[in-house]
Amino acid sequence: MKWKARHLLVLALAVVDGLASGTPVLAQSDPLPSWNEGAAKQAIVKFVEATTTQGSPKFVPPAERIATFDQDGTLWVEHPMYSQIVYCFDRVPAVVRAKPELANVEPFKTVLSGNREAIAKLSMDDLFKILAATLTGMSVEDFKAEAKKWLDTAKDPRWKRPYTELTYAPMQEVLKYLRANGYRTYIVTGGGQDFVRMYADEVYGIPPEQVVGTASGTKYGYTKNGKPFLTKEPKLLLNDNNAGKVEGIYLMIGRRPYAAFGNSTGDRQMLEYTKAGAGERLAMLVLHDDAQREYAYGPAQGLPATKVGTFTQALYDQATREGWVVISMKSDWKRIFTFEP
Amino acid sequence: MKWKARHLLVLALAVVDGLASGTPVLAQSDPLPSWNEGAAKQAIVKFVEATTTQGSPKFVPPAERIATFDQDGTLWVEHPMYSQIVYCFDRVPAVVRAKPELANVEPFKTVLSGNREAIAKLSMDDLFKILAATLTGMSVEDFKAEAKKWLDTAKDPRWKRPYTELTYAPMQEVLKYLRANGYRTYIVTGGGQDFVRMYADEVYGIPPEQVVGTASGTKYGYTKNGKPFLTKEPKLLLNDNNAGKVEGIYLMIGRRPYAAFGNSTGDRQMLEYTKAGAGERLAMLVLHDDAQREYAYGPAQGLPATKVGTFTQALYDQATREGWVVISMKSDWKRIFTFEP
Numbered sequence: 001m002k003w004k005a006r007h008l009l010v011l012a013l014a015v016v017d018g019l020a021s022g023t024p025v026l027a028q029s030d031p032l033p034s035w036n037e038g039a040a041k042q043a044i045v046k047f048v049e050a051t052t053t054q055g056s057p058k059f060v061p062p063a064e065r066i067a068t069f070d071q072d073g074t075l076w077v078e079h080p081m082y083s084q085i086v087y088c089f090d091r092v093p094a095v096v097r098a099k100p101e102l103a104n105v106e107p108f109k110t111v112l113s114g115n116r117e118a119i120a121k122l123s124m125d126d127l128f129k130i131l132a133a134t135l136t137g138m139s140v141e142d143f144k145a146e147a148k149k150w151l152d153t154a155k156d157p158r159w160k161r162p163y164t165e166l167t168y169a170p171m172q173e174v175l176k177y178l179r180a181n182g183y184r185t186y187i188v189t190g191g192g193q194d195f196v197r198m199y200a201d202e203v204y205g206i207p208p209e210q211v212v213g214t215a216s217g218t219k220y221g222y223t224k225n226g227k228p229f230l231t232k233e234p235k236l237l238l239n240d241n242n243a244g245k246v247e248g249i250y251l252m253i254g255r256r257p258y259a260a261f262g263n264s265t266g267d268r269q270m271l272e273y274t275k276a277g278a279g280e281r282l283a284m285l286v287l288h289d290d291a292q293r294e295y296a297y298g299p300a301q302g303l304p305a306t307k308v309g310t311f312t313q314a315l316y317d318q319a320t321r322e323g324w325v326v327i328s329m330k331s332d333w334k335r336i337f338t339f340e341p
Numbered sequence: 342m343k344w345k346a347r348h349l350l351v352l353a354l355a356v357v358d359g360l361a362s363g364t365p366v367l368a369q370s371d372p373l374p375s376w377n378e379g380a381a382k383q384a385i386v387k388f389v390e391a392t393t394t395q396g397s398p399k400f401v402p403p404a405e406r407i408a409t410f411d412q413d414g415t416l417w418v419e420h421p422m423y424s425q426i427v428y429c430f431d432r433v434p435a436v437v438r439a440k441p442e443l444a445n446v447e448p449f450k451t452v453l454s455g456n457r458e459a460i461a462k463l464s465m466d467d468l469f470k471i472l473a474a475t476l477t478g479m480s481v482e483d484f485k486a487e488a489k490k491w492l493d494t495a496k497d498p499r500w501k502r503p504y505t506e507l508t509y510a511p512m513q514e515v516l517k518y519l520r521a522n523g524y525r526t527y528i529v530t531g532g533g534q535d536f537v538r539m540y541a542d543e544v545y546g547i548p549p550e551q552v553v554g555t556a557s558g559t560k561y562g563y564t565k566n567g568k569p570f571l572t573k574e575p576k577l578l579l580n581d582n583n584a585g586k587v588e589g590i591y592l593m594i595g596r597r598p599y600a601a602f603g604n605s606t607g608d609r610q611m612l613e614y615t616k617a618g619a620g621e622r623l624a625m626l627v628l629h630d631d632a633q634r635e636y637a638y639g640p641a642q643g644l645p646a647t648k649v650g651t652f653t654q655a656l657y658d659q660a661t662r663e664g665w666v667v668i669s670m671k672s673d674w675k676r677i678f679t680f681e682p
Contacts, residue, residue: 063548140591197595207404208595209550218591220584220610228613230591237578237592243561250481250559250571251578252593254538254549269561272569 031177033334034170040284040332043325044174047282051258052181058280062182066257067282068212068249068270069175071189071196073263073309074286075204077156077166079295081308084195085127086163087150089119091134094146108133135192136216136234143232147198161339164203169338171261171286175204178259186257188249189213190241190266194232212248214240245270258282264309271324283324287311290330372518374675375511381625381673384666385515388623392599393522399621401599403523408600408623409553409590409611410516412530412537414650415604415627416545418497418507420636422649425536426468427504428491430460432475435487449474476533477557477575484573488539502680505544510679512602512627516545519600527598529590530554531582531607535573553589555581586611599623605650612665624665628652631671 035041050058051065072078092111095102102108107126110118122130135143156163175185187206189196193213200206217235222228240248246269249257259282260267260274271283288297288309297306300316319326329336376382391399392406413419433452436443443449448467451459463471476484497504516526528547530537534554541547558576563569581589587610590598600623601608601615612624629638629650638647641657660667670677 193592193595201404209593211595215592218588220587220614228587228610228617230587246561246569246571247559251534251556252550254534254552269569273561276569 031180032170032173034173036332036334038332040325040327043282043284044177047259047280048177048181050280060258060279064255064258065178065181065183066186066253066255067178067183067259068186068188068245068253068257068261068274069171070245070262070264070267070270071187071191073288074261074267075167075171075175075187076163077294078263078309079288079297079306082191083154083156083163084191086154087147087195088130088134090150090154091146092130095133102133132234135195136232138232140194140218140230140232143194144198147195151199159337164199165339166337167203168286168333169335169340170333172204172338174261175206179205183259184210186210186212186249186253188240188245188260188270190239190245192216193238193240212238212240212245212252214238214244241266243269246273249273260284261286263288264311265315268315268318271319272322275322275324283319283322284327285311285315285319285324286327286329287316289328290333290336293336294329372521373511373514375514377673377675379673381666381668384623384625385518388600388621389518389522391621401620405596405599406519406522406524407527407594407596407598408519408524409527409529409586409594409598409602409615410512411586411603411605411608411611412528412532414629415602415608416508416512416516416528417504418635419650420629420638420647423532424495424497424504425532427495428488428536429471429475431491431495432487433471436474443474473575476536477573479573481535481559481571481573484535485539488536492540500678505540506680507678508544509627509674510676510681511674513545513679515602516547520546524600525551527551527553527590527594529581529586529601529611531580531586533557534579534581553579553581553586553593555579555585582607584610587614590614601625602627604629605652606656609656609659612660613663616663616665624660624663625668626652626656626660626665627668627670628657630669631674631677634677635670 032041032044050056051060053059069075072082089111092108096108096112103112107122107129110122111130151162151164154163155161156166159166178185185206187196187200187204187210191213193211193215196213197208197211200211201208215238217233217237218230219233220228220230238244238248238251245267249270256277257274258277260270261284262271263286267285275281275283287300288295289301289303290296296303297309298311299305300311300313316326373382373385391397392401394400410416413423430452433449437449437453444453448463448470451463452471492503492505495504496502497507500507519526526547528537528541528545528551532554534552534556537554538549538552541552542549556579558574558578559571560574561569561571579585579589579592586608590611597618598615601611602625603612604627608626616622616624628641629636630642630644631637637644638650639652640646641652641654657667
């Protein structure tokens with residue numbers, strides 16, 4: 001009770017202060033200063049105004065205001081490789097120290113060799129073995145401790161900064177702008193749910209319960225002292241990619257988003273499902289077309305092909321056909337990162 | 342923007358009004374009027390005060406305030422049979438009309454016969470067949486339409502009221518009291534997540550994204566016109582009972598609850614996990630010991646044994662040993678239902 005009363009009082013005083021001084025209660029300054037004027041920025045502002053202005057025919061009640069964001073390539077850098085994959089490769093030596101018999105078993109042998117060419121040729125099956133060995137088979141607390149150590153120390157080689165600083169300033173503004181207008185922002189990522197939950201609150205202001213990701217099962221057990229704990233099992237519960245994103249949204253949120261943001265073919269179904277709802281819906285795709293300030297890859301629009309965050313021409317054409325908005329990093333974003341001036 | 346500004350203004354005026362008139366901003370009346378004075382009521386109030394009073398050594402930041410509630414037998418009546426099972430049996434004739442070949446196949450034949458003795462003898466395997474046939478294999482929209490029809494019309498034979506009116510007044514008060522103190526209340530139920538999400542918001546003020554339940558997988562597809570939709574698949578994704586409740590909490594919330602409420606052995610692990618956290622934690626179990634006003638079953642404390650909501654003596658002893666609080670319906674609750682005077 002006491003906390004709530006004080007909270008209300010502070011709020012009241014702030015508002016009254018604003019009214020008395022004649023200044024507007026909420027500043028009317030540009031909520032998206034890192035965006036150039038253009039169709040993409042306009043689409044966002046138009047969407048927010050249509051769905052949150054009382055009396056608008058497209059008004060959405062606050063409880064239903066859900067916006068979902070892919071993470072890798074949409075909120076932060078995913079090239080040359082998803083940071084979580086870098087984490088998994090970095091963990092291999094420690095895994096082999098704990099289980100020395102793996103040193104001569106593939107794919108661990110190849111990873112330990114440091115032979116980049118050989119590593120680049122590893123199959124998807126090999127990759128899954130590395131993910132399983134580095135992300136499962138330990139208690140959730142042990143996993144968190146290891147991941148935290150890495151997140152605190154590992155640096156991206158190009159920007160020489162922690163991976164968690166490589167988030168896009170314009171997208172951070174969209175998150176804040178939506179939340180300031182009553183939207184709850186969710187991450188819906190193909191990345192590991194547990195991994196992203198480690199930093200999503202600090203990095204994006206998105207709490208763990210609003211992170212939906214690829215998830216393995218857990219197993220309940222007891223320590224020798226009878227204290228219960230969960231172990232991460234090598235059993236895939238939710239493959240949160242492609243159609244799995246829609247299934248994950250249905251499972252974990254149970255509401256259809258009003259806005260969805262992605263950057264690759266893995267986000268197609270999430271955007272389709274979002275746009276298929278009644279009323280005003282927003283679907284946006286980030287196109288990485290800025291090799292100088294970040295990276296350029298597609299293969300849409302003649303950009304170089306990639307296996308990491310593929311944006312096909314078919315996806316681009318579908319976006320055009322269905323009224324999704326493609327964000328050009330190069331022309332829509334004034335700056336890329338928050339650490340830039 | 343506009344909505345938020347108006348909202349703040351209304352809030353401010355209400356608070357200022359309260360201050361000016363000298364009345365307390367928040368009424369200090371008893372938040373749990375349906376509870377008799379006693380250890381159970383005291384435990385709840387003590388927990389809320391310890392965890393929400395600024396400066397308390399046990400203070401919990403608002404973002405971490407999570408309370409989880411089992412549904413059947415904890416928030417509403419589960420005897421003589423879980424309402425969702427009644428729904429599934431009621432749906433069998435329609436399922437057989439759609440697939441006439443099932444009329445001569447067990448267990449559908451027995452259910453259609455109406456022979457209560459034979460129905461009571463159906464195995465768990467038979468029951469799963471009925472659940473799969475009545476809860477999966479249709480689009481999520483079709484499921485919602487059917488469930489809504491039933492919820493709007495079906496009545497409990499003893500109280501002759503819709504099942505959704507058979508919620509416990511004292512527990513409704515606990516939900517509201519916790520929320521008024523910054524807790525987010527979740528249902529964590531062995532019942533079907535989709536089914537409970539149909540009414541949880543209206544009945545308990547708990548939105549869909551705060552309902553964790555037994556969940557089947559869904560499959561993404563398109564109508565002939567290219568509109569995407571989800572089909573409920575007969576594939577169990579999360580068995581939200583026993584240890585599955587903890588796994589469900591970890592998956593869907595990603596935080597350990599500070600308070601957990603249950604009434605049967607299926608809630609044991611959820612309560613263990615809750616109490617294993619640091620700081621002040623509350624674990625409570627509803628004991629159905631009131632045959633006159635509701636039902637009496639255990640077999641704890643010499644109450645009649647039951648297969649629906651079993652509360653064993655071992656669970657009762659564990660509660661005593663580990664400082665969980667057992668709620669006696671008979672002596673702790675002034676009234677059972679909100680429709681009582």
